[in-house]
Amino acid sequence: MKALLIAEYRQGKLLETTYELQAFAGLLGAESAMVLVGSPADLPKFAGKLYLADVAKYGEYNPDLHKKLVLEAVAKENPDYIVFVHSSYGWDLAPRVAAALRIGQVSEVVGLPDGKFEVTCCNAKLRRTVAPKSARTVVTIQAGAFSPQGEPQGAPQVEGIDVADPAGKTEFVGYEAAEQKDVDLTRAEVIVSAGRGVGKKENVQVIAQLAKALGGELGASRPVVDAGWAPHSHQVGTTGQTVSPKLYVACGISGAIQHLAGMKMADFIVAINKDKDAPIGEIADVLIVADVLQFVPAMTARCAR
């Protein structure tokens, strides 16, 4: 069995998630080769063949061009699986490769129980196994689901790849940096986060008061930030910050997969939610089944004593 791993490079840097692809291939028991549109000066530690297209020539992500480069490596390697991280790069590029090859794709794999591809659905309330039916399959893996075991080692055997026609339908213009952070959640020992379940903007203050009483910082889930109830700098999750505090208190957060990815490394997780079946309960050390607006002020008062 052979896997072609599609590594990622962005804004002048090889992304660490590349090593999760290797960990996944290891679990799959696949022999692997890698593709990278990146820099020869920043290669992954990898004991295998690496198909390299130089970013100096091809530029940052251009979907049509990267598709052609991946297809070039697929033709040379003839893999059973073509594996991406389910990231802004992977979910954009993977279906293009699958469509070009007219093969199946399994998106955002979180596990391999009995060698089956397991994915989540319905906001992580259910899990599903997906069976490929094409001879070759594209797979994207959930970021953070397959952690590398030990330090990656080895030097790749590099082979260049090229495409004749670098034109694409999409033109890359540039990056826009994240807003200036007014809080660094990555260093906080305690984070108390507000989710959609807090109900309205005014109630976020109630959560912030508990954060203060615990000597911590306020975090927030994506919908809270999108609704303008908290600034983006407080967002925890895939598109916000990845945190690992000693204590994480999730208030009215159902536990969407993108949020869990940002906070599941916390040492101790307390969830406060009315819904006993909310997916956050799966990873919480303690689930308090209660109305956030009754429980949180009472906890704040207790902590402030």
Add this chain to the structure above:
Amino acid sequence: MKILVCIKQVPDMESRFKLNSEGTWYDEADLAFRMNEYDEYAVEQAVQLKEQLGGEPEITVLSMGPDRVVEALKKALAMGADRAVHVKDDKYYQKDPWQVASVIAGHAAGQGYDVVFTGMQSQDRGSAQVGVTVAELLGFGCATTLVGFAFDAGVITAKRELEGGSKGVVKLKLPAVVTCQLGLNTPRYPTLPNIMKAKKKEILVQAVSELLKEAEVTGTGGMYPPAKRGGGIVIEGEVNDQLDKLMGILKEKTTVLRAA
């Protein structure tokens, strides 16, 4: 200009989910359905583009599924879409993303659409494949996960959401497919007059068998609730009792509580 918006109707994610008798999908009985959240941003962006262009573009909204999806189509019509296509399919959940995309592309081929809007993924299956695959099948340019959209002189400038709060800016010429993410805009609520007007708009019903030409390339093995992680404690009951228990646990297991 002709615009297509692809939407899906999904259950309220706060629901309790039970499995169907085959164990391959959720049981739809007792679930409340609504428009997929990401698709609401797609409908709104299409209507905003129509408004920007003085009302000239015609917006078609398409959904695949059983009779109930007509409610989602009516909402999109009330938000400002001009006409609807209901691809009737009671077994929609047995189609894989490749088949769904080929059904949509089958409808769109030859219709002369300039822009296709859709959500970045559905909230129930979440494959994030359909929009991009439609673009590939139609030979259109495509940008995913939009949190910014501007249109000028035949060119879309899209802001894609990347990890860690940064964004990637791309330009693409028409025809194009864009997939929409939360934060792109604020979807409007249909007003009563617009709901009344929407009742007169056309909903074309088309059988899925007329459009489906592709076999599935992935299938569902089984479906099940996630295994509960061992060791997690669930505390129910009265707030003060819950607090007593929680504070005891926090003092024992963590070092974050100040000495009381």
